[in-house]
Amino acid sequence: MTVDITSKPRRIALGCEGSANKLGIGVILHEGTPGTPSERITVLSNIRHTFVSPPGTGFLPKDTARHHRSYFVRLAKQALAAANVTIDEIDCICYTKGPGMGAPLTSVAIAARTLALLWGKDLVGVNHCVGHIEMGRAITGAAHPVVLYVSGGNTQVIAYAEQRYRIFGETLDIAVGNCLDRFARALAISNDPAPGYNIEQMAKKGKVLLDLPYAVKGMDCSFSGILTRVEEMAALLKKGELKGPEGEEVTAEDLCFTLQETVFAMLVEITERAMAHVGSNQVLIVGGVGCNERLQEMMGAMARDRGGSVYATDERFCIDNGIMIAHAGLLAYETGFKTPIEESTCTQRFRTDEVLVKWRK
Structure with a gap:
């Protein structure tokens, strides 16, 4: 029955x-x-x-x-x-x-x-x-947000319309989480509890911002070229040949800081463009990379400038x-x-x- x-x-x-x-x-x-x-x-x-x-x-x-x-x-x-x-x-x-x-x-x-x-x-x-x-909508109570979905396998800017989650922008090659994970391998950063988490903690101690490619193409992003360049920089760092813009010493923490600031700025840019397109003042960040406090902070600054707010969950969700x-x-x-x-x-x-x-x- x-x-x-x-x-x-x-x-x-x-x-x-x-x-x-x-x-x-x-x-x-x-x-x-x-x-x-x-x-x-x-x-x-x-x-x-x-x-x-x-x-x-x-x-x-x-x-x-x-x-x-x-x-x-x-x-x-x-x-x-x-x-x-x-x-x-x-x-x-x-x-x-x-x-x-x-x-x-x-x-x-x-x-x-x-x-x-x-x-x-x-x-x-x-x-x-x-x-x-x-799950993000249920936990945060966000009603009609623009969604930034960032993880090891996916990078998408999404908004709901007519019973579909429409993709407004996405990665053209590798996901942002995959970029971070592969960079962690270049510096032999621990995978416990997660490479992205360990990069985040190291980035908090970074002070020198180095020059990396910035690859936003309309509503889409590209991370493979950024990864190639930061891997080259990691190899130079190991040899003691990497210097900052003023000739100063550069640390692994500086590289983590530089990578985060660059890729997160790209994500904030395409998310803001999607918000303007659909007329939303809410951003919901989901996926494993969404736990990153620096990403939440940067997205929050953008949303406040637009009179909006950011919603995110903790590592449980x-x-x-x-x-x-x-x-x-x-x-x-x-x-x-x-x-x-x-x-x-x-x-x-x-x-x-x-x-x-x-x-x-």
Whole structure:
């Protein structure tokens, strides 16, 4: 017998995220009438475990997938225990369909499919980017913001229109987070807890601003040339041959400071242009790089000049997590969306604007 999910006073979803090096499983509760201001959202659990590779290296898909397979069962048990819910209370299993790294995505999709079959639950495939946006909106209360989505795999400026999240600008090559991660390898900066976080802490001690390419092309950005140049500078630094504009000594902290200031200025520029285009005075920053306090500070200064404000979440929700997949999946499920088992695939390329956002009016 089919149950009308919208008639249930309590809807619960379990979300599974594993598109990169973070495995996250979360349980979320929706109460009240779906799609109305009366709908209340409660995070019941949000468990995460990160695959950390040695300094100077990145995380390979096969190693990351092995990590996710190794930790999935224990994280699922921890998430259920922390949420204090039974399997019978769960309405659907949500998983990241894409975008992301192929092998990690596949390992988590198979695990989510297994849970759906074992427990007799509906399955919901979720766009990773939409998960970030909807979690950010739910946590911050931002109504109609321009969204800056910045992470290791994505850099996009997004605004909602006519049941789609429209992409106004994006990277033309590598993501800003990938640029930061690869720069961290050049200086053998630790990947624990994350290379971007460690760059941020080092940048706070930097004082010398060096010259880097500034690559804004209309509404889009390019980071590959910047990365090439800063890697060359890192090699010169190791040889003791890198000097500042006045011939002064340059440190690794100065390089971190220079890179952050340059790429974040580019992101602020294209975000401001999108705000002017759509007539919004709200900016919502989502994705792992969105945790960066300097990015939030620079974006806040721009937004205040426009009479607006910036919304951002802390590391519990801006870094990849299972609860964002559970929340976005449950929003879709409440509109009647389901992913048949035979279609429960995943894909490395899944555009943000491909998703029909039926839950927003």
